[in-house]
Amino acid sequence: MTPHMDVAAALRQITGFIYPNELELHWALLVVIYPYLTGLVAGAFILASLEKVFKVKELEHTYRFSLLIALAFLIVAPLPLLTHLGHPERSFEIFLTPHFKSAMAMFGFVYAWYLMVVLLLEIWFEYRADLVRWSRSEHGVKRLVHNVLTLGSKDVSPGAVAFDHKAVHVITLIGIPSAFLLHGYVGFIFGSVKANPWWSSVLIPIVFLFSAIVSGISLVFLLYYIVTLLRKQTPDMACLNKLASFLFYALLVDFSLELLDFVHRLYESEESIKILSELIYTKLFLSLTIVQIILGTIAPILLLAVARFSKLPDELKRLGFFIAALLVQVGIFSTRWNVVIGGQLFSKSLRGLTFYKLEVGGAEGLLTGVTFLVLPLLILFVLVKVLPPWREARTREEG
Amino acid sequence: MGRGRREFLQKVIEGAGSAFLLQVVAPIAALAKPDASGYDAEGHYYGMGIQVDKCIGCGRCVEACKAENGVPREPLYFRTWVERYVIRSDGETTVDSPDGGIHGFPATAEENDIMRSFFVPKLCNHCDRPPCVQVCPVGATFKTEDGVVLVDSDYCIGCRYCIQACPYGARYLNPHTKTADKCTFCYHRITKGMTPACVEVCPTQARVFGETKAMSSPLRRLMRMGRLQVLKPSLNTEPKVFYTALDGEVR
Amino acid sequence: MRIWRIRDQVIRLSFVFAAVIIAFVVARWRFVPKTFGDIGHYRAASLEQMAGAEIRYAGTGVCEDCHGDVVETKNASYHRSLACEVCHGPAAKHAEAPDEHRPAIPRKRGDCLYCHEYLPSRPTGFPQVVEMSHNPMQACTSCHSPHDPTPPRVPDSCSACHAQISRTKSISNHTSLECETCHVAAPEHRQEPRAHLPSKPGDRAFCGGCHARDAESAAEIPRIDMAAHNPRYLCWQCHYPHSPEGH
Numbered sequence A: 001m002t003p004h005m006d007v008a009a010a011l012r013q014i015t016g017f018i019y020p021n022e023l024e025l026h027w028a029l030l031v032v033i034y035p036y037l038t039g040l041v042a043g044a045f046i047l048a049s050l051e052k053v054f055k056v057k058e059l060e061h062t063y064r065f066s067l068l069i070a071l072a073f074l075i076v077a078p079l080p081l082l083t084h085l086g087h088p089e090r091s092f093e094i095f096l097t098p099h100f101k102s103a104m105a106m107f108g109f110v111y112a113w114y115l116m117v118v119l120l121l122e123i124w125f126e127y128r129a130d131l132v133r134w135s136r137s138e139h140g141v142k143r144l145v146h147n148v149l150t151l152g153s154k155d156v157s158p159g160a161v162a163f164d165h166k167a168v169h170v171i172t173l174i175g176i177p178s179a180f181l182l183h184g185y186v187g188f189i190f191g192s193v194k195a196n197p198w199w200s201s202v203l204i205p206i207v208f209l210f211s212a213i214v215s216g217i218s219l220v221f222l223l224y225y226i227v228t229l230l231r232k233q234t235p236d237m238a239c240l241n242k243l244a245s246f247l248f249y250a251l252l253v254d255f256s257l258e259l260l261d262f263v264h265r266l267y268e269s270e271e272s273i274k275i276l277s278e279l280i281y282t283k284l285f286l287s288l289t290i291v292q293i294i295l296g297t298i299a300p301i302l303l304l305a306v307a308r309f310s311k312l313p314d315e316l317k318r319l320g321f322f323i324a325a326l327l328v329q330v331g332i333f334s335t336r337w338n339v340v341i342g343g344q345l346f347s348k349s350l351r352g353l354t355f356y357k358l359e360v361g362g363a364e365g366l367l368t369g370v371t372f373l374v375l376p377l378l379i380l381f382v383l384v385k386v387l388p389p390w391r392e393a394r395t396r397e398e399g
Numbered sequence B: 001m002g003r004g005r006r007e008f009l010q011k012v013i014e015g016a017g018s019a020f021l022l023q024v025v026a027p028i029a030a031l032a033k034p035d036a037s038g039y040d041a042e043g044h045y046y047g048m049g050i051q052v053d054k055c056i057g058c059g060r061c062v063e064a065c066k067a068e069n070g071v072p073r074e075p076l077y078f079r080t081w082v083e084r085y086v087i088r089s090d091g092e093t094t095v096d097s098p099d100g101g102i103h104g105f106p107a108t109a110e111e112n113d114i115m116r117s118f119f120v121p122k123l124c125n126h127c128d129r130p131p132c133v134q135v136c137p138v139g140a141t142f143k144t145e146d147g148v149v150l151v152d153s154d155y156c157i158g159c160r161y162c163i164q165a166c167p168y169g170a171r172y173l174n175p176h177t178k179t180a181d182k183c184t185f186c187y188h189r190i191t192k193g194m195t196p197a198c199v200e201v202c203p204t205q206a207r208v209f210g211e212t213k214a215m216s217s218p219l220r221r222l223m224r225m226g227r228l229q230v231l232k233p234s235l236n237t238e239p240k241v242f243y244t245a246l247d248g249e250v251r
Numbered sequence C: 001m002r003i004w005r006i007r008d009q010v011i012r013l014s015f016v017f018a019a020v021i022i023a024f025v026v027a028r029w030r031f032v033p034k035t036f037g038d039i040g041h042y043r044a045a046s047l048e049q050m051a052g053a054e055i056r057y058a059g060t061g062v063c064e065d066c067h068g069d070v071v072e073t074k075n076a077s078y079h080r081s082l083a084c085e086v087c088h089g090p091a092a093k094h095a096e097a098p099d100e101h102r103p104a105i106p107r108k109r110g111d112c113l114y115c116h117e118y119l120p121s122r123p124t125g126f127p128q129v130v131e132m133s134h135n136p137m138q139a140c141t142s143c144h145s146p147h148d149p150t151p152p153r154v155p156d157s158c159s160a161c162h163a164q165i166s167r168t169k170s171i172s173n174h175t176s177l178e179c180e181t182c183h184v185a186a187p188e189h190r191q192e193p194r195a196h197l198p199s200k201p202g203d204r205a206f207c208g209g210c211h212a213r214d215a216e217s218a219a220e221i222p223r224i225d226m227a228a229h230n231p232r233y234l235c236w237q238c239h240y241p242h243s244p245e246g247h
Helices: A007-012 A029-053 A057-076 A078-084 A103-137 A140-149 A158-191 A203-230 A237-268 A273-281 A285-309 A314-340 A366-386 B003-032 B060-069 B131-135 B161-165 B197-201 B218-225 C008-031 C045-051 C060-066 C068-075 C084-088 C092-096 C109-116 C163-170 C204-211
Strands: B046-051 B080-088 B093-096 B114-123 B141-143 B149-151 B207-211 B241-244
Touching: A029 A057, A029 A078, A029 A103, A029 A158, A029 A203, A029 A237, A029 A314, A029 A366, A057 A078, A057 A103, A057 A203, A057 A237, A057 A366, A078 A366, A103 A140, A103 A158, A103 C008, A140 A366, A158 A203, A158 C008, A203 A237, A203 A314, A237 A273, A237 A285, A237 A314, A273 A285, A285 A314, B046 B114, B046 B218, B060 B080, B060 B197, B060 C084, B131 B141, B131 B161, B149 C045, B197 B207, B197 C084, B207 B218, B218 B241, C060 C068, C060 C084, C060 C092
Parallel strands: B046 B241
Antiparallel strands: B046 B207, B080 B093, B080 B114, B141 B149
16 A cells, blocks of 8 residues: 555545554565465475375376476565565565574575575486486587586486485475475464464464465366376376375365364454454455355365265366366465455454455556466476476486 | 595685684674764663553644654554543443544544543553564664664665564554654654653653653653553563553553 | 595585575675674664654753743743643754744644643543634634633633533533532632642532431432441442432
């Protein structure tokens, strides 16, 4: 909101009493998008790690693809934050003088760690042998790009390749808690704000993490399904079934945690319960009860249960999975919305509610938001071209 | 790996190591710098007292604060404001703060039904355990040695985390500097021995400013004679704005 | 001779990582502000910057240097605790260059009404007027000098300062009771309120003077058995005398 906003009109939309400084909402669409993106990164990576560490063979089709998805979204993730800052040109101060008491100061280092030590490193080790062999038989720009990416390494002897596999395994092991940290600290940023009773909760980091896993699995599902069809192939049914199973179980856990939070709040009925109840029944009714809970959690759970465990033909199962995964994406975005925006819609005086108007244009507008949601897909397209994750693209040891 | 490479690697590691040490050792050595300006921050520890039963809700403090500190005039930005509480006979409480109280208050609708009613001035509490300072990612907001919580607007990146973390709604984002902003206890005045602008103009001396640790100051007397309250004590922020005659309905 | 052979991949990667770390260290050394960390985790130079901000309110002590007579008058009047600048606005510029910057002189009714308009939320005893009925359209300064705002006449009604009590009483059963019935106030109370406080009734018998069964008072006044009706309490511990119906 800017000083040019119609203050009189804004004041008419307040119910009850809010502190005068609370008229302007501070964390808007961009801050909703950031946890959504890092959640997808963490979720996609954890899915990939299931294949490597827990040896879930059916997911082999999606392993490399999940890594690329994670990378594409990780590259875009800081952009909404930078756009949201009052002074993006000073953002490097987080690296120069981090205040370690602040969870947000962790951002720079956790992000750098995850990007460099986990994701890029894992992708490099995973692709290295193929990069070397591809660059041998290619020409022109492709050869140059792949050559640069090998960092000059040329050894593809069995010993070197075995080292690569071992490195990937070790990095994935480090990567799983790192992924938890990457998204968990975002949950902690909210969960540790004692000033805000909607956010302040021990469960928020955990709920964030599980909804991240849910969103990551469903994203990999959707992208794998769509891209495979675009490549005029049939998605592997065993893989889809496995993805659907994991999504189903993760949804159950996620739903239980959210239910626990809800029941706990209602049972303890602390001072904030009155205004928070009013918030849920009025401002957040559509986005919370309808979109997040019914459409985003309960409907996919039922749909997945039916599609996965019944004796329907494969085409119908695939359709059921697809719709469920789509609903889950909408539901998880709505979850982020309800946490971030919902937490600012009520006054800290616990006596009133304010409003949020989503602009169409401007730095915090809908168009900017959509750009940040579409950009990772464009980057993914480029990554898939440079580092094809498909089985057919893999090279073999000669002889 | 050849000898040349090994040596190069060693040199690189040594160079990085010494640069790192310089980073750590030099700032620590610089901590022992003397203060050049003549004002000794360590000799002061400021707080404010507010006597709720003296406030007449005239709003002159809100006006003086905006005039003294150049706070934007729109009703979105307040370093201090006054709230009016009206508790009716049936126990229902209504609170309002029209434009922060800067133009005073209009007549209240529930006039004939009032059980009790009063005005409560609010501002940054300059907490001893400020949650806003805790969450600043870069060290742009901080508590000084004389107990004042300030924002360095040349360093703030405008992430707004401190605004979210303040339980009292005392902070806002300055639309011109795009940085977090709030009451500074008129730091530019108190370091010269003057009182904050709001205290200066309060017609009934409902606002009292002074040292929390000195032997005699208007605040010290209030701390002795009054029954002190702070806002939201359960959050353990240890505010340094002390209220007397504060009603239980005040949040 | 080496026992462990460092892999080629690891060596290449460590160059990349070393480059990043060196860039980071150099950036820290180059870009962290000089005074950062001197006192705490902040830029110590910002303190001087903030302490040097422009001062706009000079403070009453400064006005006294040139306007001593006015300040002396004010300090002997009801407005003694008022700062000059609460009415005249910020005057630091005027103190430095008196002829270039002239402070405002508030003459409109609205300027006085910031404090003196009747609002039920104001503490009782604070002098308030109901704007519409108190010499409407006339400037306040035509009867009250701001530096000595003693009213031209001593207020004849208690409601001048105790308007909220008066209004509450006026819609209650005690509306026909004069304030003086229960409170004895010396005439000086109207001029120096806190120095000459009015009395308040001290015992149950006072209220019994009208409300006892055998009291000689108007027939419509409700009667109670003084000995049996909560004898341990004073009447006003339950009944608000200005609105005794008991809201």
